[in-house]
Amino acid sequence: MKYINVVGIACCLMVPGVSLAQAExxxxxxxxNERALVDLLSPETTAPAARPRTRSxxxxxDESSLPAAAKPAAASLLIVFxxxxxxLTPKGKQSLDVVGRALxxxxxxAYRFAIEGHSDPRGGEEYNLRLSQARAESVVGYLEQSHQxxxxxxxxxxxxxxQLLNPSRPEAPENRRVTIKRLDN
Numbered sequence: 001m002k003y004i005n006v007v008g009i010a011c012c013l014m015v016p017g018v019s020l021a022q023a024e025x026x027x028x029x030x031x032x033n034e035r036a037l038v039d040l041l042s043p044e045t046t047a048p049a050a051r052p053r054t055r056s057x058x059x060x061x062d063e064s065s066l067p068a069a070a071k072p073a074a075a076s077l078l079i080v081f082x083x084x085x086x087x088l089t090p091k092g093k094q095s096l097d098v099v100g101r102a103l104x105x106x107x108x109x110a111y112r113f114a115i116e117g118h119s120d121p122r123g124g125e126e127y128n129l130r131l132s133q134a135r136a137e138s139v140v141g142y143l144e145q146s147h148q149x150x151x152x153x154x155x156x157x158x159x160x161x162x163q164l165l166n167p168s169r170p171e172a173p174e175n176r177r178v179t180i181k182r183l184d185n
Contacts, residue, residue, distance in 0.1 A: 029077075029094065029095050032095050032099075033098065034098050034101045037098065037102035038105045041073045041103075041108055041111075042073070043182070044107070073182050077095055077099065079092045079096065079177075079178060080092040080095075081135060081138075084131070086131065086134035086135045086137070086138040088138060088139075093142065096139060096142050096143060097146065097147070099143065100143050100146060100147030103143065103149055103153070111153070111184075112152070112154070112182075113153060113155070113180050113181060113183060114155045114183055115139050115140050115154055115156045115157065115178055115180055116132075116136060116158075116179040116180075116181065117131070117132030117134070117139075117156070117158045117160075117178050118132055118160070118161070118165075118177045118178065118179060119160055119175070119176055120161055120175040121161040121164075122170070125161060129158050129159075130158065131158075132159055132160050133156065133157070133158025134158070136157055136158055136178055139156070139178050155183070159179075161175070165177065
């Protein structure tokens with residue numbers, strides 16, 4: 001079995017000296033819960049801070065004094081697939097059942113999501129691109145069939161090994177993942 005890291009609508013802000021792998025928490029199957037996912041993926045928890053409104057002349061100001069834009073909504077999940085396959089294991093399906101309930105929650109039903117498959121570089125780029133696409137499609141198919149999520153809300157995209165989460169360890173489990181990204185309508 002291989003572990004696949006599902007990054008729920010992911011992308012961390014790059015901080016000097018901190019790698020993406022260090023900045024991102026990956027939830028194991030036993031740590032995944034619906035409430036946390038809804039909170040992580042909800043637009044209310046990821047909206048950027050509002051800038052104060054003024055009635056004055058525009059003045060050039062130091063951009064570092066402005067509030068930082070919020071990072072995109074993200075939830076990283078460890079999902080289990082069969083080795084070299086897009087077939088979900090029973091444990092992987094259990095994790096996606098939690099994801100399905102979260103996506104069907106009142107706070108998230110109005111949103112669309114990209115489901116991006118990622119892989120490590122072992123096995124060749126073309127093979128990994130096909131495998132990552134198949135795994136993204138497998139996740140989408142499971143969520144559509146088992147949780148009646150409208151197909152227009154989910155878009156599978158294969159990324160292959162192009163965006164390693166842990167480039168210092170290419171074979172690391174976090175590099176073999178599915179990233180779920182909220183697509184703002």
